[in-house]
Amino acid sequence: MAQMMDDIEKSMKRIHAGDIVKGKVIKVNEDEVLVNIGYMADGIISKEELSDDENIDPRDLLKPDDEIDVVILQVDDGEGNVILSKKQADQVVVWDELNDYLASxxxxxxxxxxxxKGGVVAPIKGIRAFIPASQLSVNYVEDLNAYVGKTLKVKLIELDKESRKVVLSRKEVEKEERELQKKEIWKTLKKGEKRKGVVTRLAKFGAFVDLGGVDGLIHLSDLSWKRVLDPKEVVAVGDVVEVYVVDFDEKKDRISLALKDIKEDPWNESVKKYKVNDIIKGKVVRTTNFGAFVELEPGVEGLVHISQITDKHIAKVTEVLSVGDEVKAKILEIKPEEKRISLSIREAEDGASEEVMQYTNNEEDGVTIGDILKDKLKGLKF
Structure with a gap:
């Protein structure tokens, strides 16, 4: 019997307080973890020595047969138990792991x-790691609180064990992911196809859309068939949109997109709807030195040359017309292939005068000039 006990004792590892050993989890409950460390007595990890998170349930962290590193706190607590700490072991072992992450x-x-201040904190096995706000994403991060509780894939970009400084970057991971996505997009991109994207930035000349690794530009003129002066009228940063690929050049890293449906060009219908000599109503949407552009309907505009505004001589269009004015105009010419309509406000007014004379010559009973002009001159500018 004495020989047997001696053999058992020799087969058992010798342990000392402060040693870091590997063990296998035997049992887990809400208060502690029982661990086999190859010693004559099993070890116990209290909830407090399991993690820095006081509210953690050990059963959410470990399960039977898990292999873990532990520190020997006490070889014998007076009742024959070996007291262990996982969190202290993690803080020792983690520096080796962090060095590996940095090197690789x-x-x-x-x-x-x-x-x-300046970013967020993400603990790594008890070590405080810092992610600067500028390293959270390739895009500008407005609300840091939105990241609390989120699990992120990061890279280690700075490490100093002596000062316990650990700096991480999610941005570096995103950049690598975007490069892979970018290569895939260039391989599959086709003109005229429809793709989903996210509006990332607005500029005076249009909106930038992330197609999943590469940005494309929707020019102001391609946001809508109607006239758009500011992209904010149509989209906002963060909007998920469906866009058409108008053109692209991989060498210049340029993609032109359109939000408006390229198949629903209102000019296609205007050819059927409008005819030369028609009198139409419209709104002045833009004035230039040579004339005024009048919107007949969203996406369809006609030009009234300065000479066709009035019979009077004018030096500037703005002497007679302002943006927002509603006018009547006569269609002089339609060139659908060039998307051009020429208009005349002057001839629309002359046409009304001729009609007045016709009614007057006919001497229709009970009809006044006012009755005739009521509809014909509505909206005319003099």
């Missing part, structure tokens, strides 16, 4: 715990 550039996952 391998991405890994962390969960953001809180917002601090």
């Amino acid at each position: 550039g391998t991405p890994f996952e962390v969960t953001v715990k809180e917002v601090v």
